[in-house]
Amino acid sequence: MDVVALGESMVTFLPARPGRLADVPAFHRSIGGAESNVACTLAAAGHTTRWVSRVGADGFGDHLVEAVGAYGVDVSHVRRDPSRPTGVYFRTAGDRAGDTHEVAYYRAGSAASAMSPAGVDLDAVRAGRVLHLSGITAALSPDCLALMRELTAPRPGRPLISFDVNHRPGLWRGRYGPEVLLDLARGADIVFVGEDEAEEAWGVTGGPAAIREALPEPPVLILKKGAAGAVAFCRPSAGDRAAGAARAGADGTPRSPGCDNTPRPAATAPALKVDVVATTGAGDAFAAGFLSATLRGLPLTARLRHGHLMAAATLTTPGDLTSPPPRPLADRLAALDAP
Template sequence: MRFEQAGGVVCLGETMVVLVPAEPGPPHEVVKWTRAIGGAESNVACHLARLGVRSAWVSAVGGDAFGRAVLDAVGGAGVDVTGVSVDPDRPTGLYVKEANASGSPVRYYRQGSAASAMGPEALDRLDRTDVRLVHVSGITAALSDSCLALLRAVLTGPRDGHVVSFDLNWRPALWRDRDPSVLRELANAADIVLAGADEAEAVWGTGDPAKLRELLPGPASLVVKQGEVGATLVEDGVFTHQPALRVDVVEPVGAGDAFAAGYLAAHLAGNPPARRLRAGHLQAAAVLLTTEDVGQPLPASVTGPLLDADDGTWAAAYLREST
């Protein structure tokens, strides 16, 4: 599944170092940990790069070893990181997660991080040359007043030939001291909105695609991810649904970012609605089959036939770790 002609994408938001248990057992008994990196927007950028889409990531990291690790990892995935500033005074954010198939509880250590100090001036580092899409998420709005101002600048500023996609990415722990009602304002200013039905229910009181369209009349495209049920796209008054693939889930974190990247790559490539949703499902499946937030895409021998398969073949597909 490749989308080389899709055009350039800029993803903007915080990425942190993540520590994951490298051995089984309760977290307080774990001695060995694996260091990785995690950030919704950089995850999308990395997925896009692996799908053949030219992508860049704009953010800030600390002038510390963790910041260097983040830059190395994201840049090593083929993403342009020249728009990332290095803050000599503030640290790179950190979070710790316990990985398992039923969910991954996380604890954040990101207060006062370099990325939380970002503001509208970060847009000065955004190279708009041949950029067709800028991708942001609701996470950034929760980090600080200056980050909220940055998102507003992205979503309400001139488009300059590009569109803006907004992924709700609801993180309740980040909103304890902030007003999440602003998320509706931000989403309604985007061109493309992606939201999980469960998180939309938590934030806006409904996960129903028709009711969400009433709440968000502004975006040209509204994508509602409905977990194991599938995903629904509302566009031009038409509702398009594609069921999710059956997958042997190893660990679910990161699947939403993968879905976003697959969908956005297919959107930029001019694919029809059903094919866009399938591209999202296929990219998400690649992550569900691994403990990594950004895994390798599924082989073309799997994705090619499924993208254009009839409904029965798609519904019968079952992806396992050996796929």
């Protein structure tokens, strides 16, 4: 198994037309969920993936399991909960970054919010080369936060932990705050965070170097700057240091020439210019592209480029998910983009 992703997915209702939520008369059913989006995109890109979660024993739960499974993702570890519903959410067509973006979640008390260290099969969760997690799970309930702490804790032989901060302000009201995401990020091997998220969630301003200073622990830290591209910081992991400069680290991540101990970015890549239809899901597609290239042993700059290519495909569709470019095409495009 290449990648296991754990997290809540929801039936998503996309607006039939732009405008305020109050004015949208009809919605189209779709699926969403940051972690299953990553699993679906990676499966579509030729990787073996599993999605671990809980959904209700209801029609929306059936739909999610069937739709994610149709991408080729292993859904055999998605538990059905007869006493809690599947979460759903509605959103407007506005850009996530803009003032006009509205999201209405109906997920409090959902089946997924009952995930806990004792309630999921931890062996199944840790069965991949990479375990992909996101900060959304930490916001769902104290049990979910405990599960996240368990999965990001140091442990011999654990998979490479990929953590997308995914700060969703609407989920943190009245709970412990998003500062816990900084703790969780410290325990991961690859961290994705937007400059805007670092400011909103942790109050860290001052650009990539300041964010790296606040978060020096992850061997790979990707800072996303929206249309301005992405920057990667990298330092040798313990496995790399043990193995020496010439070969891949014990954690399976190949050394990148830029992976030294300096505070400078090891790689940067501009975003692709596309006509944006909707930004939702683009961060997940970016993570999928980056992880796909990581699993294939590509250098850091190429990993960023594959992230941008998959994100560009999603940015040009209204839903969270779309087919990624075929691998030979993506490889050609990533090489074309080379300086």
